[in-house]
Amino acid sequence: MFYKSKLFFWTVEVLLATLVFFLWRMMGDLITPVISVVNTILIPFLIAGFLYYIANPLVVFLEKYLKLNRVLGVLLTLTILFGSIVLAVIYLLPILVTQLTSLINSSQNLYSYVYSWVNDLAQNPVFKNLNIQSTLQQLNLSYIDILRNILNGVTNSLGSVVSAVINTIFIIIMTPIFLVYFLLDGHKLLPMLERSILKRDKLNISSLLKNLNATVSRYISGISIDAVIIGCLAYIGYSTIGIKYALVFAIFSSLANLIPYVGPSIGLIPMIIHAFTDPKRMLIAVIYMLIVQQIDGNILYPRIVGGVMKVHPITIMVLLLLSSNIYGIIGMIVAIPTYSIIKEIVKFLANLYDNHKEAQEIKKNEE
Numbered sequence: 001m002f003y004k005s006k007l008f009f010w011t012v013e014v015l016l017a018t019l020v021f022f023l024w025r026m027m028g029d030l031i032t033p034v035i036s037v038v039n040t041i042l043i044p045f046l047i048a049g050f051l052y053y054i055a056n057p058l059v060v061f062l063e064k065y066l067k068l069n070r071v072l073g074v075l076l077t078l079t080i081l082f083g084s085i086v087l088a089v090i091y092l093l094p095i096l097v098t099q100l101t102s103l104i105n106s107s108q109n110l111y112s113y114v115y116s117w118v119n120d121l122a123q124n125p126v127f128k129n130l131n132i133q134s135t136l137q138q139l140n141l142s143y144i145d146i147l148r149n150i151l152n153g154v155t156n157s158l159g160s161v162v163s164a165v166i167n168t169i170f171i172i173i174m175t176p177i178f179l180v181y182f183l184l185d186g187h188k189l190l191p192m193l194e195r196s197i198l199k200r201d202k203l204n205i206s207s208l209l210k211n212l213n214a215t216v217s218r219y220i221s222g223i224s225i226d227a228v229i230i231g232c233l234a235y236i237g238y239s240t241i242g243i244k245y246a247l248v249f250a251i252f253s254s255l256a257n258l259i260p261y262v263g264p265s266i267g268l269i270p271m272i273i274h275a276f277t278d279p280k281r282m283l284i285a286v287i288y289m290l291i292v293q294q295i296d297g298n299i300l301y302p303r304i305v306g307g308v309m310k311v312h313p314i315t316i317m318v319l320l321l322l323s324s325n326i327y328g329i330i331g332m333i334v335a336i337p338t339y340s341i342i343k344e345i346v347k348f349l350a351n352l353y354d355n356h357k358e359a360q361e362i363k364k365n366e367e
Contacts, residue, residue: 044171046334048178052186053220055081059183074183082176092247099245208348212341219337222305227257230296234267237288241281243271253289257296259332261316264293315339 055077062073190209198206231254238246249271256267268289275282319339323331 040167040170043330044174045178046330047175048182050220051179052182053217054224055183057221095247099248102245203352212344216337216341219305223258226296226301226304227254229300230254230257230292233292234289238285241285241288243275243281243285260336262320
């Protein structure tokens, strides 16, 4: 029947996600203060959870195979993790800052090039009726005007800037605290539930929780490894091709790759914009990254991450739109695993209901 078909299932999924998105937009003014408060705790919690699933396999390895105490394993893992971050800051940050500064300075040349290109285009007989030059003058798009508007925006929203700085400091402080507690006590949560709430677990809920934990762990560690590989390949390719600021664009591609489905395409945008003045190199770089994406999508990603998150592409797009409006980039990264967890729980509850219904029918037939 239709209501049992896959078409019905995906239609309901998309409609429900769209309804949530619509209600969220309609109620935005009412729930914004609540979300601001929740974000204060939720963002460092999510970042710490993400880092936990990356670091925990190393803690388990040290505890299981090297017979280290859990506390010593956590301390060693945190030393390696934060040591790597410190080394990256010491060695990569100066290069990154230099390249970013140079990139910002060169953006004026890019603007001049684009402006000149548009003026040349306006001289073409095909576009003569469009009066492009008049349109540009009406828009008043000069480089100085753009900078002035940006500075005015920053000045007008000084309170928001201060608030953002305070929130960032809070996130930097709270994330390591959450991470330490997760690594020390995270493995005790399920046994504690089995001894208390799930002591008489006739519904096999503990098995569901174990499967969900294993799925999320594999997904997060998998996409992190995949993102590092993409970043390295992007840096090697951009440097070989001769794209300036290769490190900046490679890091952006690596981070964008964490966003499902549309991330790899987003990762190309800054490089394409910058390399617009050199179409030949831009084309070579785009072709190279498309090849890398094909290799990643067909060979690397299936083997590293696998099919642990089976979500329809249309549902992914709706989820990304919804999550980006709620929690920005972090929301886009966690949207798919969160949705998959909720879907598995709903399917589990639906199966319980079906089994209960069948048991009731069998009981009635026996009577």
